[in-house]
Amino acid sequence: IDGQKMTQRVLYENGQPAKMVMQSAELGDTLIYIDVAAKHMVIYDPSDNTAIESELDDESAGDFTEILVNADNLVKEVDILSVEDVNGVSCWVVETTMEGEEAKAKVWIDREFGLIRQIDDGETPITIEYSRLNEIPEAEFEVPQV
Incomplete structure (x- = not known):
């Protein structure tokens, strides 16, 4: 926020x-x-x-x-650009067209678990950290x- x-x-x-x-x-x-x-x-x-x-x-x-x-309903098109680390996690960097939008955004997707780690739509960059998966x-x- x-x-x-x-x-x-x-x-x-x-x-x-x-x-x-x-x-x-x-x-x-x-x-x-x-x-x-x-x-x-x-x-x-x-x-x-x-x-x-x-x-x-x-x-x-x-x-x-x-x-x-959720990556499943986030995108309608994806182009893989590169592989980068986000907070020490190896991620695919993809350029996407967001569902219901025409503008493109970059999304960093965890290569091991498929979790979204970062999003940059050109306006509000968001970094997501996950912890204690399956332990809450x-x-x-x-x-x-x-």
């Missing part, structure tokens, strides 16, 4: 995002909990132990899952008691 680091923890079920927790420097200590299947969102501020709950309609729930970058306990997606 505007050059700030954002952390997302995502629980996938059947290959689709089911629950997520987001935090960024811009939000301070505030956490955003989203249950995609239940279409439910909680914004939790631990500094004063308060929460705001809201229901998400289909469009809003989709907006949050679109934040998760479901309890981390539960909203604290208020």
Whole structure:
């Protein structure tokens, strides 16, 4: 978000995002909990132990899952340009035409796991770091008691 680091923890079920927790420097200590299947969102501020709950309609729930970058639905054309490292990870650098767009973007795709590591559309470059793959306990997606 505007050059700030954002952390997302995502629980996938059947290959689709089911629950997520987001935090960024811009939000301070505030956490955003989203249950995609239940279409439910909680914004939790631990500094004063308060929460705001809201229901998400289909469009809003989709907006949050679109934040998760997925190479399968990202591109309609791909040209491999080179191989480069992003944070020590060997990646294919591809030039793509984004789905629904005419403009091209560069995308760095992890050669081992196929995960997107970086995107540059000429406007807002995004670098994505993954950690603890397959190790996040479901309890981390539960909203604290208020």
